Amino acid sequence: MYSNIIIPRQWSRLACVCRSVASIEGQKLPQTGTSSDGISPPPRIPRGPTDILQALAATVGNDPTAAHYKYHDDPYLIPLSNFRKRAYALSAEAGRKAAAWIRDEHANLFTTREWDPPMKMKTPYFNADPKIPAYAPKPFYNDESNVTEVDLQYTIDNALLEDAIKVFELLGGESGINSELKLKFLQLLCFYNEKEPVAMEWVEERWFAAATRERHATTWKLGGLADKIFTSMEPKTPEAYCAIIQGMAKYFQAERAYALTEEAKEKGIPLSTSVYNSLLGCIGFLKEGVSLRIEALKGLLVEMNEQGLSPNSETLTACLKSLSAWGGGKTLQGVALQTVAEFRQLGIEPSLSAYYYLLCLFCKDQGPKIDILTKIIADLEKRESLEPTEAMDTNFFITAMGVCSNHLQDINLAERLHALLMKDDNYKLVGDAYKESIYYRHYVTVACRFAPFERTTQLLDTLIPNVYVPEPSVMEEIVKALELAGAGARLCGAWRTLLVSGHASRARLVERLLRALCVCYPDQDDDVKESMQAVAADILKFGELAEEREEREDRRTPVQKLSASALGDVLELCAEPRCDAAWRAADAALRRLRAAAAPPAPDARTALAALAPRAAAHAHHALAATAVSYLAECGFEEAIPASIETLSVLLNRTTEEVEKLLEENKSSLTTSLQPAALEVAQAYHTAKTGTSLRDSGSSTSSDSDSESSSDDD
Secondary structure (H helix, E strand, O other): OOHHHHHHHHHHHHHHHHHHHHHHHHOOOOOOOOOOOOOOOOOOOOOOOOHHHHHHHHHHOOOOOOOOOOOOOOOOOOOOOHHHHHHHHHHHHHHHHHHHHHHHHOHHHOOOOOOOOOOOOOOOOOOOOOOOHHHOOOOOOOOOOOOOHHHHHHHHHOOOHHHHHHHHHHOOHHHHOOHHHHHHHHHHHHHHOOOOOOOOOOHHHHHOOOOOOOOOOOOOOOOOHHHHHHHHOOOOOHHHHHHHHHHHHHOOOHHHHHHHHHHHHHOOOOOOHHHHHHHHHOHHHOOOOHHHHHHHHHHHHHHHHHOOOOOOHHHHHHHHHHHHHOOOOHHHHHHHHHHHHHHHHOOOOOOHHHHHHHHHHHOOOOOOOOOOHHHHHHHHHHOOOOOOOOHHHHHHHHHHHHHHHHHHOOHHHHHHHHHHHOOOOHHHHHOOHHHHHHHHHHHHHHHHHHOOHHHHHHHHHHHOOOOOOOOHHHHHHHHHHHHHHOOHHHHHHHHHHHHHHOOOOOHHHHHHHHHHHHHHHHHOOHHHHHHHHHHHHHHHHHHHHHHHHHHHHOOOOOOOOOOHHHHHHHHHHOOOOOOHHHHHHHHHHHHHHHHHOOOOOHHHHHHHHHHHHHHHHOOOHHHHHHHHHHHHHOOOOOHHHHHHHHHHHHHOOOHHHHHHHHHHOHHHHHHHOOHHHHHHHHHHHHHHHOOOHHHHHHHHHHHHHHHHHHHHO
16 A cells, blocks of 8 residues: 555655766766867866856846845835834844854754755764755854864864864963964964954844944054964964964054064064065054155065065055055155056056055045046956955945045046946945945935936936935935926925935925925926925924824924924915815914914015915915914014905905905904904904004094094083
8 A cells, every 4th residue: 555655755766866866977077178089078167056146147137226135025015214224134134143043052953954865864963965064053162161173173264263262272272282273273363353253144244234444543452362372382483473463463563563573584584475565554653754654665665575575466555555544745646656656567456445545645535636536447447357355445436436426526437437336246346335325325416416417317216215225415415406407296206205214304304305395386387286285295294293203202302393484385385275285284384383483484475475365265264364364463564465365355355345344444344254354354454553453443433432522512
């Protein structure tokens, strides 16, 4: 009964083994293009594990309007603000960290693999073929661990600094390991300065890490474990001197590094080019004054030549790094250009880091306008590929785009630079999330200021919001560009961008948008005008909800409220209401202005005067009366004609009849007019005489009574 089931399983396993053997045989291609039978297949090209995927991705290309693949492809789940993008990505990585913690803390639960190939005996701890070390639990070391030099070698190879120090202590310290392993451990300590690095597997943590400027301050742990190991090494090898000197120079312990260099030279110990490169990068800590520093730099280069050491691209980068850190001026700029020219004669081209330091030296914020970037981009465009060689290479593109935006103000050069970044696999040189944001901040800013409107809008549609979420300062530049172009529909879209990016609570930015909407409003089509009024209503509604949330949650930071000028802009937009939302917005803005007792701008006064009769004609009598009363209370001259026109609509009479009615029948108006019309009449008398209608009516009746009594006498 079970034979029909077991035999097919065995056949399937045998077939799988045969396919594996066939695939292995098929991969045995000749390494040369010649063969004894006359058939000459092409030589085999070594391929990586992801080469096929990269080739397929190259045929499709990148879609900048789509969200990053690490986010769920769902409109309701795609983050559209910087905070949400960071929180989403780090939350997902926190889950992976939790899984890794469980794997390491409960390693006894992960001793078998269910995905073994067929015909493979399942044995504990080693039954995966091939074994993937990243999936295996990491070793754990404590005071009771039995360790060997193999464990120390493992921690050094995987850059597990804290574990390496623990194993080193368990082995007995300096005297417990051989000299070769001690040298490797010293190199690890010097490279990281005894600080645990962020693991390479946590990609998002490294991408969203808080970016800090390069600190030119002494951070070397003087008297630390690295110093103790170096002191205990006898005899001290050239590799040991090179490691300790480079570590001290990297963390700016320049005096001690220079002293060890002199000690090595006195003992006749040869030093490498990398040691001199590190000394060139921190030579400013040894000398004071530009002239002395330049002479010291040249002296080190001469010393390298005397010892027969060939410079490399890192040597040029170190020289330019020091020159850029010493300030500016024609002297340093001349030395930098001379250095670059001499290195080119040796066949050494500047790297991206070298060009970054050149830009820092020549393109100062407050310095003269020097166009060195054009030649740099022309040189980089000629190269087949841009391969990163140093960590500072990622600073080139953001600095170059900043030069295009602030220093040269050249949109054509910025577009050439962006095309260079998007070429092939160069986008990895953008760095991390912080540098990417700075890069696009400069790019969008220069496009809004100097690019034609069509190119600007095309760029904004491409980048926002999936690639780049603009900061408040950049959003202000975008609003200015849209205002100059009179793009009312895109200004309405700018409010939606403010909402999704989390900037809608910034009152200054919202007020700038309202002003732009007012400027562009007269020249728009009817449907765009209706959309602009809906945006104004939405802005007021958002402010009201924020204030209610503040009262309910009792926040420490108060919500920024719209100013009187911004409320006046809302009234100006809604002076010709085209939807119910516009009527509600006008009423809410007017109530806020009246409650704050703040006078509106002149344009808002005209808008209020025009709004009152329109509100009366559309049966919004309370709004009409409130608008006229507010004008009268503020003492504006627009109150009198606005009152007459509004009463003309309410009473269905001509303006001449209304004027005659208001002048002759003051005493009877209080009883003959409806409440809204009476309030308008009172506003008229307040604006004209400074008194209310009741006071003027009573004074008129008293005058008439006195006249009649005098006639009787």
